[in-house]
Amino acid sequence: xxxxxxxxxxxxxxxxxxxxxxxxxxxxxxxxxxxxxxxxxxxxxxxxxxxxxxxxxxxxxxxxxxxxxxxxxxxxxxxxxxxxxxxxxxxxxxxxxxxxxxxxxxxxxxxxxxxxxxxxxxxxxxxxxxxxxxxxxxxxxxxxxxxxxxxxxxxxxxxxxxxxxxxxxxxxxxxxxxxxxxxxxxxxxxxxxxxxxxxxxxxxxxxxxxxxxxxxxxxxxxxxxxxxxxxxxxxxxxxxxxxxxxxxxxxxxxxxxxxxxxxxxxxxxxxxxxxxxxxxxxxxxxxxxxxxxxxxxxxxxxxxxxxxxxxxxxxxxxxxxxxxxxxxxxxxxxxxxxxxxxxxxxxxxxxxxxxxxxxxxxxxxxxxxxxxx
Ligand code: F6P
Numbered sequence: 001x002x003x004x005x006x007x008x009x010x011x012x013x014x015x016x017x018x019x020x021x022x023x024x025x026x027x028x029x030x031x032x033x034x035x036x037x038x039x040x041x042x043x044x045x046x047x048x049x050x051x052x053x054x055x056x057x058x059x060x061x062x063x064x065x066x067x068x069x070x071x072x073x074x075x076x077x078x079x080x081x082x083x084x085x086x087x088x089x090x091x092x093x094x095x096x097x098x099x100x101x102x103x104x105x106x107x108x109x110x111x112x113x114x115x116x117x118x119x120x121x122x123x124x125x126x127x128x129x130x131x132x133x134x135x136x137x138x139x140x141x142x143x144x145x146x147x148x149x150x151x152x153x154x155x156x157x158x159x160x161x162x163x164x165x166x167x168x169x170x171x172x173x174x175x176x177x178x179x180x181x182x183x184x185x186x187x188x189x190x191x192x193x194x195x196x197x198x199x200x201x202x203x204x205x206x207x208x209x210x211x212x213x214x215x216x217x218x219x220x221x222x223x224x225x226x227x228x229x230x231x232x233x234x235x236x237x238x239x240x241x242x243x244x245x246x247x248x249x250x251x252x253x254x255x256x257x258x259x260x261x262x263x264x265x266x267x268x269x270x271x272x273x274x275x276x277x278x279x280x281x282x283x284x285x286x287x288x289x290x291x292x293x294x295x296x297x298x299x300x301x302x303x304x305x306x307x308x309x310x311x312x313x314x315x316x317x318x319x320x321x322x323x324x325x326x327x328x329x330x331x332x333x334x335x336x337x338x339x340x341x342x343x344x345x346x347x348x349x350x351x352x353x354x355x356x357x358x359x360x361x362x363x364x365x366x367x368x369x370x371x372x373x
Pocket of ligand 1: 151270
């Protein structure tokens with residue numbers, strides 16, 4: 001098929017997740033072997049583009065990486081081409097130079113970097129921060145196709161992102177293991193999972209792992225409801241309980257627990273710490289022994305599940321199909337079991353959270369799972 005694209009670049013931005021390499025492989029292999037298109041790899045997400053760090057990718061470079069976790073290109077979740085921090089020296093009133101950081105728009109320089117290498121299009125593999133920047137670059141005239149990545153599954157426009165299934169599998173295996181030790185010691189085990197402002201990982205791993213309590217950001221909880229439920233289980237002879245809590249969960253009228261704020265990041269807020277806080281509160285209120293575990297980055301690591309490998313391969317191939325068919329500035333998505341695409345401009349800045357009328361929540365409630373409401 002005739003097409004104008006001769007050279008593309010591929011990058012992975014934001015927090016890493018299993019399946020990134022499978023997408024890089026699919027894009028690169030399809031580009032080289034099906035269409036004779038040259039491929040460049042941009043290192044460390046937008047940071048590499050800003051710093052002009054890119055290298056050619058060969059067919060051989062992407063062999064044997066399908067099942068490899070992480071990303072061979074590296075990633076970064078603190079750089080934004082539209083708000084790049086640079087130090088400037090100004091003459092102070094006393095005459096001594098003062099240092100201050102200013103946020104510069106370096107997006108034109110990014111576009112020039114790609115043009116200098118005769119790169120016709122960019123495949124951006126990333127979550128909402130990465131895709132929001134991709135939409136901005138598209139407005140500058142760049143041809144961009146986004147591929148939806150994130151363990152959080154919170155990208156607007158797609159029913160699923162690759163990386164999510166692996167994270168849920170990892171979290172479920174951890175819950176299974178925590179159940180046996182919670183049972184031996186008759187404890188309340190509070191397990192914190194990632195997900196940012198969405199409760200997808202908590203809901204899915206909580207249901208798969210048989211969590212007795214599942215707390216998600218979409219359903220603010222009441223501490224007394226959680227404690228009453230745990231006590232009730234105790235009175236039924238269930239001497240232990242598993243509480244699966246999303247890092248973004250919050251009490252009714254309360255706030256999310258923030259671990260740190262990362263200056264200049266497209267997503268400056270980093271959540272974390274709710275499990276430890278909640279375990280202390282439960283122990284104090286119920287007098288039952290409680291422990292907390294934060295699963296953290298193990299949810300982002302390791303080899304992708306077969307489902308994620310297939311999804312990532314399909315997404316990567318679809319990205320190339322769109323490009324060679326002259327379609328641009330869209331995000332590849334999976335909708336109702338079918339591959340399609342949506343405009344990048346529609347995705348920018350939005351989050352897909354769990355609908356509170358989700359059939360999964362109904363099913364969980366039917367098996368007596370407490371959501372703390
Ligand atoms: O978006 C993926 C994610 O792992 C979130 O679940 C989590 O809140 C965040 O990234 C952690 O970011 P960082 O790698 O900067 O600590």
